[in-house]
Amino acid sequence: MLTETATPGDEPQRSAAPLAGPDGDDPEHRSLTARFPSSPRGAQLARRRAVRWMEGRGHSPMSDASCAVALVVGELAANAIQHGRVSGREFGLRLTLDRAAALLRVEVDDAASSKRLPATAPPSYPEGESGRGLLLVDVLAVRWGWTPRRPLGKTVWAEVSLNGTENGTDETTLGPNPV
8 A cells, every 4th residue: 555665775865964054954955954842742843844944945835845745744743753752852853955856855753763664554544543644645755764763763754746836836735724
């Protein structure tokens, strides 16, 4: 059911370029790195921060690109909180823009090393109240996967295409309130 995923060793390598700037943006405005409390409020803050960051890169909050990124960030953050939470630890968010490829890479890290992503949908799907988050990510992302973090934890990543939504010029939206 879940397609286009990658496991450790299959994912693209991320740049080792250091970030600079007090707000997490690098000098060329291609990245954002932030940490949030492992709580529902933290997931909400991460989603809002991602939408504001996208707006600063020319994608209006109501654009398809911004709405897709908001949904992916929200789902990955919710999973980090629900399944990867370790008491006293925050989760991390990193957004990296690749303008040449028209892709935005979303990375969410948590501190739980022992919990891995499911290879298939949960047994409660489609009738259950949960279990659809990674299906949404699968639909919205070009590809996604996870990597282990050292010394502990994991990073779940997804690459969202920005094609057709450059500079927030698209008029189609995914809903009335993406934030």
